[in-house]
Amino acid sequence: MVQIKDFKGFEGQVIQTQGWVTNKRSGKGLEFIVLRDGSGYAQCIVNANDVSEAIFATAKSTTQETSVKIAGKVVKDDRQEGGFELHVSQLSIIGTSPSFPISNKEHGVEFLVDKRHLWLRSKRQWAIMKIRNRIIFSINNFFQKEDFVQMDAPIFTGNAAEGTSTLFETDFYDRPAYLSQSGQLYGEAMAMAMGKIYTFGPTFRAEKSKTRRHLSEFWMIEPEMAFFDNEMNMDLIEQFIKYVVADVHENCKAEMEVLGRDTSIFDNIAAQEFPRLSYAEAVAVLKGEQKVDGKTTIETLENDLAETIATIESNKAEIIAKEKEIAAGVKKGKRNYLQNKIDGLKNQITDLEVKAKNIPKWLKSAQDFKFGSDFGGSDETVITRMYTVPVMVYNWPHEIKAFYMKRDASAPDLAKGVDVLAPEGYGEIVGGGERETNEALLIEKINEHKLPMDAFDWYLDLRKYGSVPHAGFGLGLERMVAWLCKLQHIRETIPFPRMYGRLKP
């Protein structure tokens, strides 16, 4: 058996392959079967002159997603995706596929999510899953080459470490247990044993939020390093993101093309240093008090708004022109083509109108931002709009950060945390910082957050026995995938999304 991606090594030879029929075009005496095997796509030509009547009839009877075994000759053809096609000599059906529900045309979101188990077979999903796989591979490569030890943190946890409202409760031998929201505290313990570690596991949050950036179950990478301060932490984050982006850029060119992803931003990321803003600076940028490249957020967003409105108008004009063309009478193929263009433009207009409505709201909420609070989704969008690479925001007011975040000795109201905001409107992909090593301050914080002290005795032990400065961060895998693929919604980044209101399939 030869996989489609390996056809190029078999030019002129007769080989065997197997896969699924993803599309078919037929003529008299000719069947063009587009075969998919997970490694790639190849057109297979069944010519009635070259095969028996029975085989030709079998080929003709295949439908979308019929699985088949094929023997044929690999022939170079520059018109084909991948550059090769197969001239079929033998064909047999492995499994039939009567009326596959997902056609090669357009579908709505609800339908596709309901059919997720079949949707995964489509080309776009194939590309996303390949990229997800590469990102995971690349993350592991990076940390392994940097001498980090991969560790698995527990998924059942016995305490409500982060506040009970967003925890999934389960029954653990008649006692309540919660699904993990973070492996970090365990990672800290392991870092004291191994030096540098990273966890890579599932995370569960029972937030009742339905947005394009939230999942109830997602995967997180959490490195933790002994003897690191927040500066070193930020250096590592930048190095890490640059490594993964460059690796994906290098190895997922075909997949990015399927998605229509403009990859020029990846070159910027390799070439530029990530801006590092203190929280105070970030607020000044947000409010338009500090310019970036000679522009304020207000100027940039008002410019965006004008552009958005202009695009809406030009789209509307284009629709009218195309509708006139159809009304004047054109052939069917041309009509379909024009109609599809019109539908696409209409969808674009809907999105743009939402954007046009949102921009003034974003600006207002940026103007009204209260120093000392956390950034909302729109604030992140406004800040990152000013840059073409990820932005790091550090030195946060300690009140809005987690109890374990290290306080700044020289500025007692600040904590040494860092958030990384991805550009292109994707917002927070990394949250991290230096950890508090002072046991008394930690106890004070645990009380302040009204957390159960007895749940943290083991964690406090880490400060009792040879405590050292240490830092770490967490990266949400799905948000990284969404950003690198430039997806509208996070639900496409994971094979079977678990979100508020969605447990099936």
Add this chain to the structure above:
RNA sequence: UCUUCCUUAGCUCAGUUGGUUAGAGCACCUGACUGUUAAUCAGGGUGUCCUAGGUUCAAGUCCUAGAGGAAGAGCCA
């Protein structure tokens, strides 16, 4: 939890001020065509108009409630 929008054929959608027999494209089937790239061309039938009430001579269309979905907000160390 709040705001706005949506629910019509297997899928994507159109359906005018309420009006008599509810439409198109795709998918599917049949036929034509020996190089198609979402092939093309001709023909073929398919409806719990989300559910329950209401207004009306008449409801896919208007009103009320509910269910499901989408976008945004809140929430998201």
